[in-house]
Amino acid sequence: MNNTLDLLNLLEYIDPSILTYQEWVNVGMGLKQEGYTASDWDRWSTRDTKRYRNGECFTKWMSFQGSNSPVTGGTIYQMAVDGGYVPLRKDGHALDWDDEIKDDLVVVDQAWLEGQDIEEPNNWEPAKELIKYLEILFDSTENVGYVTATWEKDGKYLPTKGHWDRTSGQLIQELNQCNGDIGAVLGDYKEQAGAWIRFNPLDGIGCKNDNVVDFRYALVESDSMELDKQNAIIRELELPVACLVHSGKKSIHAIVRVDASNYDEYRKRVDYLYTVCKKNGLEIDQQNKNPSRLSRMPGIMRNGKKQFLIDTNIGKSNWNEWFEWIEGVNDDLPDPESLDSFFDDLPDLAPPLIHGILRQGHKMLMAGPSKAGKSYALIELCVAIAEGDKWMGWNCEQGKVMYVNLELDRASCLHRFKDVYTAMGVDPNNLKNIDIWNLRGKSVPMDKLAPKLIRRAHKKNYTAIIIDPIYKVITGDENSADQMAHFCNQFDRVCTDLGSAVIYCHHHSKGYQGGKRSMDRASGSGVFARDPDALIDLTELSLSDELVKHEKEKAAANYISLALQNLNQDYFEENVGLDDTLSRAQMLTHANRCLTRMQYIDLEKRLDKVMRLAGQKTAWRIEGTLREFAGFEPVNVWFDYPIHKIDDSGVLKDVMPEAEKPPWQKGVESRKPKEKKKEERQNKLEIAFANLEMDHNEITVNDLSQEMGVSNRTVWRRIKEHGGFDFIRTGDGKASIIYRKEEENTCDNN
Template sequence: MKKVNRTVRRKYDISRKRKLVKRLEIKVDLIALLEYIDPTFLDYQEWVNVGMALKHEGYTADDWDDWSKRDGGRYSPGECFKKWTTFEGNGVTGATITQMAKENGWEPKRRKEDHELDWNDEITGNDDYVVIDKNWIEGMEIREPTNWNPVRELTTYLETLFEASESVGYVVSTWQNDEGKFLPTKGNWDRTAGELIQALNQSDGDIGAVLGDYNPEAGAWIRFNPLDGKGVKNENVTEYKYALVESDTMDLEKQNAILRELELPIAALVYSGKKSIHAIVKINAANYEEYRKRVDYLYNVCKKNGLNIDNQNRNPSRLSRMPGVERNGKKQFLIDTNIGKSSWEEWHDWIEDVNDDLPDPESLTEFWDNMPELAPPLIEGVLRQGHKMLMAGPSKAGKSFALIELSIAIAEGMRWLGWKCTQGKVLYVNLELDRPSCLHRFKDVYQALGWQPNNLSNIDIWNLRGKSVPMDKLAPKLIRRAAKKNYIAIIIDPIYKVLTGDENSADQMAHFTNQFDKVCTELGSSVIYCHHHSKGSQGNKKSMDRASGSGVFARDPDALIDLVELELTDALMQQEENKVVCDIYKKAIEQHNFDYLDEHVSQDDLLSAVSMEAHAKRAIPEQLPNVQQVVKEAMNKVRIRSAWRVEGTLREYPKFDPVNMWFSYPVHLVDEVGSLKDIEPEGEAPPWKKNFSKKKSAEERKKERNEALETAFEACSIDEKITLTAIAEYMGVSEKTVRNRIKDHGGFWIDDGEIGRK
């Protein structure tokens, strides 16, 4: 026995009284939740995390120590108290214990149907996986065998659960604790089922001669999964065939009835000789992780159907009651074998089919004269509230700025790209920009639009750069935070940061986009997100075929807004520069010498930059240097802006006419005068123009290669490690090509197939 260091213990005792006061304020009793967590089932780090969580929430080292004693094989007296003093500021909270308990069958009590979602709540109905009405289930009698044959009981059990060559663990020896309760020892594990069956058949009915004599007050135990013959821990289990379902708080006949009504794939049903039935359920998991998931699912279904099961029986190496022996005057016997569904797969499919959670068909006649109201518009003529919209476009189209513009338009009740927006609260989920950059962009866009920020309280921003998770994990967290905010729109930018699965796989992308449906349904708000175009020319494609990946992206949303770049001619750009210059000179003359403008400037002069500059020299010579500086800055801004055509595919509204616009950093401006209406999108130029297109310089080609590499790196960053293979697959090139581009780029390192930024 190790002695607890007195200094450590004294420090602990001083802080204990303070912690007890804090503990009175704790809403969830974590000690009760620990009943659902078996320390023998945890690895070292998980065990330490429980201690950290208890300390963070104001519990004591005694609480952690008492719980740790349940792992008799690893428990070391005094170890909890020594580690306790080192737990400071580790960031592990009570949510860790809550999650562990939930994974082991605990469910939070629901006070009201409209309760605020907890971090660990699942987005499912309360009736999921309910197969039977527990209030109407009738008990089913258990009959003790009339011709008691212990050897037959045990051999039938062994033949049902094991192959002849598989090692079996069993216990006949016991010890008594301080309360006088008989507990099993580790027992035996070095004999195969075939060896035991053969010895039992030759024992002349004396199983004690084969297994050793057992204490008739205590009974005997057996492990239901095969072992490797070297021990009895989880790591000694060779195949994860079965799990134990047991309830010792219910009427035996009701237990029997529920187990059968649930059609559980039971290999053996054993009476324990006291107050419970042991159901050995077929799991047939490929590995330990799958075993844990299947047992979680099994226990969840049992609990929802009224079976109060013991959560401590999850271990694959767990002991169960051995049939063929007596326990305090009562027999432990086989009630039945191979009942219910034939396999885990068959039972799982049956449970899922019974609980498909689909609505019943409706007759149109019931609603013909009383149609339900349509959802009100969010963007008039484009999108209804509670529906989904995708914005697709190439890199540098300013998609993020367009979505920020949309956020502001909804918050202020203004127009977006010419469409009127309903005013309301909006959540902008920022996955790409660092927090300061994102906040500055909102202010820059407000100022560039010239709008007053009268309704800033309508805009919430959730900055998740560096913290994003796959969409199926993000959706419940988003719903929890947004449940009572009354958002009419949630904008997620961009989705490649939360993308799960292969974007070219229709079924995987259907699962991904279903997460947006969950958000819409749970919150009643619209979900708006953006995605990038596929590679190559887009002008000759339909709008719904331009988005990268599976066609699910374009066909799933209720509205698809697509941006395609327009090829600007030199003549048009000169015309735009001329307009801007003329307008600046006109406003300057109006401000400083209005009479001159009225007397000397003709209508033709108003359309000529050269003429207007000459008039400015004569009319406002003192202000001319400042005005010329303004002209220079405006011309530079014109030269760097790009032109775009907005097309769409709508489910709820008629198709709209294409909208032409300029992207003049940081905002998009609709082309009200029609300068862009005759400009062709990229890829739609006639063949003779394509054949004589300007050849790109080496510097331009290098820039494109570097940008493609940057895009691929960002897209693959959703994984913990960014690998050479992943980058190559994303770009559609060989790994050798990627290596060469990384070397040429100079901003990345590569080590043993892993890639990172320098």
């Protein structure tokens, strides 16, 4: 059996109610293979209240006869990991089933441990011992369970259920008046057997776990080592012991404060307590976990030996204080370092991943409004890292990248990657460097996702993990600084454990963004902007009608130029000048001269689409806040679906962001002539339709309504006003599919 990982602790991460029958059986087989008991399996199985059957585990247990390929504890370990269990080594890597935990939660150095002797009391007053025990553990109004009667089996005296009908106050009053005769109060007991008491208060109805009214204490008992060693370890561990009782034989009973609010919390705290004791050399009797357990009663004789109080109120004062202490001893935090030791021999900086922007193992946030193409930008970054290419003008080091897709269905995501590769003009030579983890509909909060991600990415040597988008995995209120700090710490965990950069995107806050710094535009707490090592922010630029017209003309001229080179290379080289390639009108004149009538008609049809798409391009300004590098001048880009392209011409340099238009400019625009407003309405319809074309095979009125932020009735009015769209009624009559009309082009070419 691998005894370095406690399978009973691992079971806390496995919910039996969601397992199949075979998975439930596998847990039982694994427990038996590793030397655990049917009771362990049965206790865990009770968590499945709907399917649990009393006695079923014990019957099934007997049928597990072993095999050549047995189910082992490794199966239980893997199920626990799938449930969120991620133990870490000191070096930050996740533990496997066969790894050994040597120093986690270890306080006691066994090599230097000296036993601590226990002195039997000389002037022993049994009734006072028991009174002191009751006063420490119980309130005067709480019912106490105790046993003095026994029955014999195989030469052993075993306790009966006993009594639970009197309160601590009643017992103390009677003990004060009994002249030292405990039997007169509790009933006579056999000295060969001794007597027992329950350390948690009961409801006065019974003595089972269900009758416990306050899960206040747990029993720590070990009968497999010397008494002085037991005593020493209990004290070294600073256990919050209320009463330490000598059993009258070969063990000490420590009544430890666990202060649990309910039974589930009690179980978890006792498991933790027992784990700490075991790792520190105190072998605990695992049968003592239940809160209604009997312990040895002080003030009683047992085979000529006293059951007596060794000590009271030792160690930490309560569970929380002890827990913080035991965790603090093993906090894994580094010790402070003297700068003098490293000033002349500094460690190497992490190498850059995106030159001038981000180092390997660091964090980057990309923020922007809706329709900025953030997802496409991150896919472009995946391609740039995988192929060692440029991203937004910055060189990227080649490496492996995992893209965590939380928003797109699998097919759409894969198509986007191919579309981006094609549009970037990059040869897909290193597709093996990109792994995609599709989690749409399966995402979990980041604190649960992080360990699952780490487990899957371990040993893959990713240079970057890209998470898109984070609103799908945010835990807590995004406007709460402390909750978002906890959320962002999960990215640190991924960076530290994998040595990978973590890159993620988030949306802008609602409302006016003008006047805000780039780092203050992301939605939610300012933690988002201040946590990453690099923040890349996209803001939309407000394009004038003249600039849009210029881009449409330029796109048309460029398209005609490429067409002529393809269809009539000789004419192009002899007759077309450089200035001509910048003018749509000039290029159409050349096309009219050198192309056939059919070629010209086909060119005009295609040209209309080219100009329409050019008019739908959006412009964006990239600004940044960097921790590791000097700042950079804003970068202007076009989002020309499906990729972003650097504005090499400089036409966007002086364009103002949409959100930063001065009030006077907005006022002028509000007074535009009716025809101008009509044109804008039509443009908005065109842009909305084009945006939906990116991800939809069929576009409905509802789709356009949501995209434009207007009612269905308004969409119908604008479709009618535009004149370039038509519709088809669907079979159910509940929706209409909108499509673009085919335009008939005429040509004067003879």
